[in-house]
Amino acid sequence: MISNKMQEQVQSSSIIRAMFEEGKRLAGIHGAENVFDFSLGNPNVEPPEEVKRAILEILNTENSTSIHGYMNNSGFEEVRAAIAQSINDKFGTDFSQKNILMTVGAAGGLNVIFKTLLNPGDEVITFAPFFGEYRSYVKNYEGELVIISPNTLDFQPNLGEFKQKITPRTKAVIINSPNNPTGVIYSEETIIKLAEILSEKQKEFGTDIYLVSDEPYRELAYDHAEVPYLSKYYTNTIIGYSFSKSLSLPGERIGYLVIPDQAADFENIMVAANIANRILGYVNAPSLFQRVVAKCLDAKVDIETYNRNRELLYNGLVSYGYQCIKPEGAFYLFVKTPIESDVEFCNLAKEKNILIVPGTAFGCPGYVRIAYCVAYKTIEKALPGFKAIIEELK
16 A cells, blocks of 8 residues: 555646646547647757757766766765856856755755755745645645735736735745746746745744745746846745756756855755755766756757747737737746636647646646647647637637
């Protein structure tokens, strides 16, 4: 028998992954070219050429024992130093290698920091809609996820409700911008107000509240949009980053945590995070790809490919009568369903071989997420199906 805790996890297993598996099943029946899978945020843009060159250079010139061996649990010192300097150059910060901990993607980093910070019953606040796996990440360490209801006007965080729901048990707040699933970038005005509320509540309760920023989509921003760097606005900020989207390397599982000197109890947090990295079973981030990303810190994927997809999908759906906010970043469209049930709408779409994810999975029913990190022709071929659905519902 599996554990009671895992029985709960199995029952609430990721809808996104389930849809992805359903896509493979339908492709076997109808042919892959006739199934339009918008379920998974799996980049379809190739990694920059610098990645391939870096891999070959490292393998051909560096000592293989060193390349593939163990290192400090935080990661290679020279890699962490290079990342810190890159962040400083981009955002005017003052980090060094001691502020960087290499992680197994952003997901690994979030689990490390929650393992480090949370006691049973501690609360972690997030804003709907949110990446559904946050539920599991917090539950892994017996924390309680507190969900702030969505502001469906513009999908900026609902700060009024946020202020009311902070309690003495609030240990952390997790935000994700550019946001999955909406593609919205949280504005500087929003971040300033959020930081003011947190600072006020820390003084009121005599506690430390950490702002955890989940940033796998930071570089995927359109129309010259700016993504605020949160450590500049709030002292107790911890940043989780991944190269999965910025370099199209989701399967390599490589990212890092940034923990500023100014964060409360910095020294103990860094020691504990290193130990958490080890005892969670990661031990360290993938060795080869630590070295690879250090050589590719200025490389970028071709974001124009995603932008073309964004424009085609958004303009097409709006012209048919669908309602949605135009995404400023990431590669998702969050669309209001023309019927009340988002799950039922996804089933209607599946009848057209279109796979999308209900907003219920993100804490926001009545919407669906469409991942447009797909081939341009996939969107072209799927649009008639979307049009047919809304016409049939009229």
